[in-house]
Amino acid sequence: MAGTYSRTTQVLVIGGGPAGYMAAIRAGQLGLKVLLVERQFLGGECLNRGCIPSKALIHASELYHRLVTEGPEIGVSAESARFDLTTAMRWKDSVVAKERQGVATLLKAAGVSVLVGEAKFTGPKSAEFRAPDGGSERIDFDSAIIATGAVPITIPGFETDGKRVINSWELLSLTQLPKSLLVLGGGVSGCELGEFMARVGVSVTIVELMPQILPGLDADLARELSKTLEKWGVGVRTATKAVQLDRSGPALALTVEGANGRETLSAETLF
Incomplete structure (x- = not known):
C-alpha cells in the first residue's frame, strides 16, 4: 500500500491481542465504525507465543512420552520411536494459524476493518499508520483504545542472545x-x-x-x-x-x- 492516504473511523483500536480484538468486536457489534491496527499477528501473546503453541507442543510430547513409557506395558510398541521437532513445530504453527484465522473471522463478522502495521498518535483525535512496505495513512478518530500489550523484560546479566539464552x-x-x-x-x-x-x-x-x-x-x-x-x-x-x-x-x-x-x-x- 505504498503511498499516503487518509481515513476516518469512530473507534481506533491499537493492538490485536485479547483486549484489543475483543474491544473491537464489541464496538462493532454496537454499530460503531471500528479500525484495528496490529503490528504483526492477530491474537496476541497467548495465541501466538504462549498458551496455544505451548499446549500444542505439550500435547505432541505427551503422545510421544506415553508411547515410549506406557505403550510396551499394554502391548503398544513402536520400533525406533522418536520425537520429530521439525514436524511438531510445523503442526504447532498450523494450530496457531487456524486460531488466528478464527479471530480474523470474528472481526470481519463484527464489521471491523484491520490494518497490519504500526500506529502513532499525532494529535488528540488523529494518528499516523505506517505499513510494512512504507506506505502511510492519516487516521482521524473519535475514540481510541490502546491495547499494545507487553514485551519480555531483560534481567541484567541474563540477557537473551537467541541461541544459548532464550525467551x-x-x-x-x-x-x-x-x-x-x-x-x-x-x-x-x-x-x-x-x-x-x-x-x-x-x-x-x-x-x-x-x-x-x-x-x-x-x-x-x-x-x-x-x-x-x-x-x-x-x-x-x-x-x-x-x-x-x-x-x-x-x-x-x-x-x-x-x-x-x-x-x-x-x-x-x-x-
Missing part, C-alpha cells in the same frame, strides 16, 4: 532440541515448557526464587506439580536465587544460591 518466543521456534535446559523461573510458562522439554528427552532443571513453583497459586497445587515434574526427571530448585551466568565455556554455568549455599549448575541452554 519463550525463541523456545517455541527452536529447530533443534538442546541436550540440557535450565529454566530460570518456575511460573506457568517455565513449568509448561519445562514439562514439554523433559517429555522429549531434554534434561531440565527449574530454578525458582520463591519458596514454591507457581508463586501466588495454591501451595498444595504447587507441591503436586513439583512431584509430577520430578517424576518426569525435572530438577526443581525452589527458594533458590540465580546469582551469575558464565557463558565463556562450552556449557553455560549458572551460579545459584539456596539453603545449602552457592553452587554451579550447567546446561546447554538457559530459558
